[in-house]
Amino acid sequence: MPWNPLPLTTLVILILIGSLWVSPETARGQMLFNRGDCNTDGVSNIADVVHALGVLFSGAGPANCADACDVNDDGGNDISDPIYMLGNLFSGGPNPPLPDDCGPDPTADSLDCLIGPASCPPPVEDCGNGVDDDGDNDVDCADSDCQGDPACAPPLSFSLDMYPIIVDQCTFCHGPPSNFANLDLSLEAGNDPYASLINIPSTECSSYDLVEPAESQNSWLYRKISGTHIDAATAAGCAVVNAGTQMPLGPFCCLDQATIDLFQEWIDGGANP
Ligand code: HEC
Known part of the structure; x- marks a missing residue:
């Protein structure tokens, strides 16, 4: 049977399309969170498991912080997350991957927080990194937080x-x-x-x-x-x-x-x- 190059071509095209995909997190800043604090009340406990299960199975709406609900940091929200959490809380299982002290997600994925955890400081705009750090749709010097920042002063005339x-x-x-x-x-x-x-x-x-x-x-x-x-x-x-x-x-x-x-x-x- 002659070798058919079509499936290979299709695969290459799919990989190319995939590599062009830019996750939302490269375009805007990230809220800080604690992994496992799925309901963003500042503590990790059984209430987070209940919140995660509610989101997954009872139509309880989107998670407060999908990143925090991604307990095992595999880039998605599914049943493996509350199971990981239960293991950690009750069976001596490992702690969730970082952050555990109000950090950004060290792993690139498309998850983010809708509601920032109450226990974490609100995100602040870095005036010179080209990123909307605080998620208010204004980037760098266009953000009112950057008024008076020397980096945003007009050049001398x-x-x-x-x-x-x-x-x-x-x-x-x-x-x-x-x-x-x-x-x-x-x-x-x-x-x-x-x-x-x-x-x-x-x-x-x-x-x-x-x-x-x-x-x-x-x-x-x-x-x-x-x-x-x-x-x-x-x-x-x-x-x-x-x-x-x-x-x-x-x-x-x-x-x-x-x-x-x-x-x-x-x-x-x-x-x-
Ligand atoms: C009290 C008078 C006086 C004041 C005030 C003065 N200058 Fe001068 N300037 C001169 C004289 C006389 C020369 C030529 C002799 C010299 O360079 O010492 C000169 C030369 C210059 C030259 C050289 C021009 C060329 O084509 O090579 C520059 C540049 C200059 N001055 C700039 C300034 C600037 C800038 C100021 C203000 C911050 C200033 N000067 C204030 C008297 C003055």
Whole structure:
């Protein structure tokens, strides 16, 4: 009889479809539970066996916590679970697999809790893991729990965060009438201070742009306010005499470290307008 490849092909297709199946637990977070506490009242006892049997055989509705009712952690709710529980409670059988102290399910399956166990803390949103940890359909920074989390703060912007500092510390020299070093950071006569900085070569050391987005170390403005401009000029082969002094000039020097760090963070964050 000739070999028929069809059953094998079917099997391969079924395995492929199976591997594409994404269980709901990969998409949303999990409630914490104690395995065996099927009715989620905080203790594991005969009442959990009764709850499990009711769900399985008396139409008592869905289990409070299907994960907790999966006493033997085989990924399903069936008669083997209350039997395992009875064995543990009355015949010296093994304890159910973990968790026994408000943990997530260590085993990937499609079970979850409808009602979180009263004894377990409510799940909290982790603001940076791409998962709806607390099950409220809002993921990460979209969740109101993440308001005020630094990971969710908008990136620094030139106009909102940096320009007020520049007006305070720089434009009385870098604006009309002085425009020292030919650098106008004012808003006068239609000048655009942001455009005057981004990807514009420095007059003091033209190997550097005044601001090179995402690269504070290659930004002459950052080198000038952090006092690392001499090193930078030397490294680039610029004449040190032309590199000038740390900014702001003379008696106005220098910005405090937090402000210097803020400029660095703004540039390394992409130097957003
Ligand atoms: C009191 C006047 C004064 C103040 C205030 C001042 N600067 Fe300057 N700035 C100068 C002078 C003069 C030069 C040229 C000589 C030098 O570099 O020492 C200069 C040069 C520069 C350069 C080099 C420009 C280029 O094209 O190479 C940058 C960048 C700069 N300043 C940024 C700033 C920033 C940012 C501030 C505010 C935090 C600031 N300066 C505050 C007077 C000032």
